[in-house]
Amino acid sequence: MARSGIYKSEVVRARNKLLASGQVPTIDAIRLELGNTGSKTTIQRYVKEIEEETGGNTGTKVSVSEAIQDLADRLARQLQDEAEVRVTEATGKHALKVQQLNDQIIALRSEANSTRAMLENTQVALATEQQAHAKTSSELNDALLKQAKLTQEVSDLRERQVREEQHRQSLEDKHKQVRESLEHFRQSSKEQREQEHRKHDQDIQYLQSELRNVNQALTVKQQETTQAHQECTRLLGELAHVQAGLHSAQEEARTLKQQNANLTHAQKQADDFGKQLVQMQAAFKLLEESETEMQLQVDGLASEKQRLELELVAARATLDAQKVLTDAILQRFDANDAVIGPQDITPQMQLPLVVAATKKAGISI
Numbered sequence: 497m498a499r500s501g502i503y504k505s506e507v508v509r510a511r512n513k514l515l516a517s518g519q520v521p522t523i524d525a526i527r528l529e530l531g532n533t534g535s536k537t538t539i540q541r542y543v544k545e546i547e548e549e550t551g552g553n554t555g556t557k558v559s560v561s562e563a564i565q566d567l568a569d570r571l572a573r574q575l576q577d578e579a580e581v582r583v584t585e586a587t588g589k590h591a592l593k594v595q596q597l598n599d600q601i602i603a604l605r606s607e608a609n610s611t612r613a614m615l616e617n618t619q620v621a622l623a624t625e626q627q628a629h630a631k632t633s634s635e636l637n638d639a640l641l642k643q644a645k646l647t648q649e650v651s652d653l654r655e656r657q658v659r660e661e662q663h664r665q666s667l668e669d670k671h672k673q674v675r676e677s678l679e680h681f682r683q684s685s686k687e688q689r690e691q692e693h694r695k696h697d698q699d700i701q702y703l704q705s706e707l708r709n710v711n712q713a714l715t716v717k718q719q720e721t722t723q724a725h726q727e728c729t730r731l732l733g734e735l736a737h738v739q740a741g742l743h744s745a746q747e748e749a750r751t752l753k754q755q756n757a758n759l760t761h762a763q764k765q766a767d768d769f770g771k772q773l774v775q776m777q778a779a780f781k782l783l784e785e786s787e788t789e790m791q792l793q794v795d796g797l798a799s800e801k802q803r804l805e806l807e808l809v810a811a812r813a814t815l816d817a818q819k820v821l822t823d824a825i826l827q828r829f830d831a832n833d834a835v836i837g838p839q840d841i842t843p844q845m846q847l848p849l850v851v852a853a854t855k856k857a858g859i860s861i
């Protein structure tokens with residue numbers, strides 16, 4: 497691309513160089529010597545000024561046609577230079593615009609490739625997400641089923657817990673009732689001992705008064721003694737039946753080991769009652785053997801009969817309660833204990849048994 501401006505000194509040097517080499521310093525020759533730079537109009541103006549400064553031409557006259565031709569050439573060259581400048585500018589602008597368009601195309605292609613890659617990645621991610629969603633849906637269904645199962649199990653466990661709590665409460669109530677029954681039995685036994693002590697004092701007073709009337713009522717007492725002997729025979733039968741019942745209750749009591757500690761006192765009372773039962777059986781046997789000596793022992797029989805009558809009257813009020821307590825105690829004996837015999841029956845157990853036997857025999861107290 498030619499330069500748009502040149503200096504006058506450059507034109508002078510190029511003209512002098514052409515003249516020195518024997519060439520005609522025309523506009524084209526000078527421009528060629530300048531490296532095809534500069535406007536021909538400018539070169540022509542500088543050449544004209546140089547010629548005027550040097551006193552005109554070198555003596556050579558140029559014809560009008562040559563001058564017109566030279567002017568036409570200079571105009572054509574000037575037009576060509578201007579056209580070249582415009583073409584050069586237009587070409588530069590076009591090249592710049594083409595470069596910009598190419599850059600835009602490259603950017604668009606890069607963006608398209610990026611978008612295409614992103615789309616492919618998105619499609620892959622979508623497929624993966626769909627698979628994950630399907631898997632998650634399956635896991636959700638499994639989790640819902642498991643949750644329903646766990647919910648049912650929790651409900652069952654709660655119901656079971658409620659039942660266990662009710663059962664525990666029932667056991668606590670039963671245990672409380674047993675403790676209350678045992679405490680009531682102890683209190684009743686204590687009251688009974690106190691009553692027996694008071695009755696013993698009353699018996700002494702009563703027997704002292706009866707001794708005064710015993711001679712007059714001897715005949716009546718003999719008849720009562722005979723009847724008492726018969727009733728004692730019945731009592732022996734009832735006592736045997738009671739012993740069988742006690743034996744059966746003892747068999748049932750073997751299954752209740754846990755109440756052994758609470759029934760130690762009751763066991764001791766059962767032992768006392770058994771001893772008294774043996775004594776009663778011995779007394780009954782003695783009555784059978786000493787029937788001929790009833791007259792001599794009528795005072796003792798009357799006293800014994802009176803004592804039994806007083807005990808039966810006192811036991812009537814507590815018969816029902818002691819019967820329930822006796823059954824409960826007999827059911828709670830230790831399974832390792834021996835079978836209860838007559839010697840194992842306490843006085844507290846003797847009284848309810850005697851009352852029951854007396855009622856069964858039809859004796860009115």
